Amino acid sequence: MRLSDSFFYTFREDVKDEETLSGNLLVKSSMIKKIGNGIYMYMPLGLKVLKKIENIIREEMNNTGANELLMPNLLPEDVYISSGRRDNFGSSMFSLKDRYDRSLVLGPTHEEFFVEAAKMKVKSYKDLPFNIYQIGNKYRDEPRPRFGLIRVREFFMKDAYSFDTDANSLDKSYRKMFEAYKKIFDRIGIDYRIVKADTGVMGGLLSEEFQAVTDIGEDVLVLCDCNYASNIEVSECVINKEKVEKHKERKLVHTPNAKSIEEISKFLKKDKIKFVKTLIYKIDEVFYACLVSGDREINETKLRKLVNGTKIELASFEEVEKITNAKIGFAGPIDLGIKIIIDNDILYKYNYIVGANKTDYHYINVNTSDFIYDYVGDIKNVKEFDICPKCGKKLYFKNGIEIGNTFKLGTKYSKALGLNYLDEKNTLKPVAMGCYGIGLGRIMASVVEQNNDDNGIIWPINIAPFEVCIVLIDKNDDLQKSIANALYNNLINNKIDVILDDRDLRPGVKFNDMDLIGIPYRITIGKKVKDNLVELKIRKTSQCFDVHVNDIVTKINELIK
């Protein structure tokens, strides 16, 4: 590509409606443009990056023997109703009516339709296993899109689905995808971790996430040197037993205006750990009082699972005040009148402090024998420096962006949608499924978050929009011009992805633009061509070399390999 006649622009200043580094750099460098909240255009340069990511994914998918197909995005709503997922998605699904008032949705994910596709083939165990996938758009009406390409409403994604006879076979298919994913992310050159995760709306048996490590990540990764790695959503807590104490006499104490654990702990001059907080949750329209130690946070994912619920939300202030008969902040388990769930640490706490269900009062010296509870379980978040459940060392946290995930679905969808096969003994069995996603836009944004400096983006070579740029310093100098053109053609003939900056601009402008858009290798053609020398600069390290014109192609080839 020659820049002088290409669709290309850059901005010198940050744009105001992109707060993240990656969002700003991608917009300034003409990779993307926002046209609405969570909706982006991919400009020529950005599309090149996206296509390179796409091709790596496609190659590795095809290497596993998976077959690519393409699904529509405009989908009849009733299919999601049959599968039982219409309600799960709720308002995060875009829905619309056609001219006959029939309900359609924009696909947020395609399990149901891949099952439809699979039915075309699957009759017998001899038809299994196989894996089919697509690379296409997904639509989700996010409550709050943000962070540039990280959380958007229309996004480009690869989703694959495996179909097997049984759990053993599924295990192999899953493994195969898992290994392919590692190859994909390694080739892309992204810094990632694999963590155990929640199965969420997908349901199923096992979920693992591939997380790009960056500070703007919305997920918390719980990690240990022993290679334990888990999303905080599902990271199990080791039970914390306190020193056994003799039960003291329970007492009602006046604690005016001490609503939060923070306030009450200051007021009574006791450490947070001596308190138990009571949060009232509404899970599938039923209220539960949930108790955790004062120094801990509730984990809603764990809580939801414990009671086998689907929809979970904190009760409103009004609801809490009605249930506790007190102002917000004084809820406690004693004489409460709704179901009680306690965190398993509470069993090993003694003489703790709880709200008294009476405005401005707390109980001190409460013990678990003082009230009746309905559920016990691990319902709290791991804290940094907690003990690793696997090896006993201290855990540490990092932030991550989910760029890929792998699910063992089992027979959830095949049962719901009637995807069955006949086995050797002529009995009808449901197909065992897995599904596997990768978010391409998120990869792009995460890579930029991980690879940049004051001058702009630093693309890893395998997904850079161009591998090499040639900067022609003086386009009116015939020697420089002819050497630049010759080199440009030579690199193209060597299958190197090259861009020629032959614009009639000052050198500084071109250097800055090439830095901004992050091309890994720059060849500058200037005065030194008289001595048959060109300059090679490495974007990442800023190293510069003078290279003989005749050697430059070889040198570039070496670097790229």
Next chain:
RNA sequence: CCGGGUGUGGCCCAGUUGGUAGGGCGCCUGGUUUGGGACCAGGAUGCCGCGAGUUCGAGUCUCGCCACUCGGACCA
């Protein structure tokens, strides 16, 4: 959905007590320049987010709406 902020040439922003819409960057023309975002001279580009209202007069005041954005809630 709750709370805060912002909407003014392509981009970033200024705009006094209401009185002819400004600057920088970019763009066009000419000239001088040419290895890290040059300089001089001239020039073009505005539904001041949208709609009502107050006023002789509204970018500015009032009301309503919309969009974007941040924090939260939410989120395969």
